[in-house]
Amino acid sequence: EIVLTQSPATLSLSPGERATLFCRASQSVRGYLAWYQQKPGQAPRLLLYDASNRATGIPARFSGSGSGTDFTLTISSLEPEDFAVYYCQQNSNSFGQGTKVEIK
Amino acid sequence: EVQLVESGGGLVQPGGSLRLSCAASGFTFSNYWMHWVRQAPGKGLVWVSRIDYDGSSANYADSVKGRFTISRDNAKNTLYLQMTSLGAEDTAVYYCARHPYEILTGYDFWGQGTLVTVSS
Numbered sequence: 001e002i003v004l005t006q007s008p009a010t011l012s013l014s015p016g017e018r019a020t021l022f023c024r025a026s027q028s029v030r031g032y033l034a035w036y037q038q039k040p041g042q043a044p045r046l047l048l049y050d051a052s053n054r055a056t057g058i059p060a061r062f063s064g065s066g067s068g069t070d071f072t073l074t075i076s077s078l079e080p081e082d083f084a085v086y087y088c089q090q091n092s093n094s095f096g097q098g099t100k101v102e103i104k
Numbered sequence: 105e106v107q108l109v110e111s112g113g114g115l116v117q118p119g120g121s122l123r124l125s126c127a128a129s130g131f132t133f134s135n136y137w138m139h140w141v142r143q144a145p146g147k148g149l150v151w152v153s154r155i156d157y158d159g160s161s162a163n164y165a166d167s168v169k170g171r172f173t174i175s176r177d178n179a180k181n182t183l184y185l186q187m188t189s190l191g192a193e194d195t196a197v198y199y200c201a202r203h204p205y206e207i208l209t210g211y212d213f214w215g216q217g218t219l220v221t222v223s224s
Contacts, residue, residue: 001166034210036149043199043217044141044149049210056212092139092209093151093163 002026004088004096012104019075021099023088028068032091035064035073038098039084047086048073075101106130106213108200113218120190120222126183126200126215134158134178137203139211140185142196142220150196153185154203167193190222 003026013019023033031051036044046055048064051071061076075082083103088096112124126138140152153174155162162174173186183200197219201211 032209038149043214044211045214046210046212049207049212053207055210087149089149089151089209092137092154092203092211093165095141095149095151098148 002029002090002094004090004094006086006088006096006099008099009097010100010102012102013078014104015078015080017078019073019078019082019101021073021075021086021101023066023071023073023096025069025071025090029090031067033064033066033071034089034092035062036087036089037082037084038087044087106202108202108213108215110198110200110215110218113198113220115221115223116190117224118191118222121186121188122190122220124185124187124198124200124218124220126185128181128183128202131202133176133181135205137205138174138176138183139201139203140174140183141199141201141211141214142194143199143217144193144196147196152198155183187220190220192222194220195222196220 005024007022033051035048038044052064085098085100107129109127139154153164155174159176171189175184197217199217200215202213
């Protein structure tokens with residue numbers, strides 16, 4: 001079973017700052033990785049699929065990179081609506097434990 | 105407009121059973137793999153199960169294997185999750201989600217979720 005480990009658990013930043021979130025797989029998942037955003041009381045929303053492709057309607061400030069075991073989600077300049085929990089997912093099954101991006 | 109609407113959640117006693125439904129609209133349901141994902145209160149997302157286009161193939165998380173059964177009725181555009189031998193650890197919001205064939209990894213639409221509470 002492939003385990004995804006996200007870091008940090010919490011990221012405290014101010015609007016306008018750059019956010020960098022990490023997801024590490026216990027073994028290679030090639031490029032089979034997705035990123036989601038979830039706000040309280042809402043279903044998750046797909047941000048990036050296949051490691052680096054933005055989903056429909058996702059702003060360009062969200063970008064993804066990586067392959068194999070190490071992946072990164074970058075939010076270039078945080079908007080107020082970006083404060084949420086972010087999850088990575090491998091191969092359309094298991095998820096990481098999440099990173100909360102909170103307002104500093 | 106793509107919509108996924110879950111139903112069937114509620115309070116059930118330990119050891120009981122429940123069947124969840126996910127009604128799909130706004131797209132050709134039979135063209136998509138479908139998944140169930142759950143989220144315990146205050147916790148993260150956990151993949152539960154997936155089913156292929158015509159229901160001929162299904163996979164399950166180890167935690168539900170042998171207790172949960174995923175199925176679909178393409179004529180009714182509906183996905184199901186039959187849950188048996190429920191325990192407190194199954195308490196969660198259950199989401200259905202769509203997996204587009206052109207994407208290797210990612211669910212592009214999710215339902216709003218239905219809450220299952222297992223308690224005496």
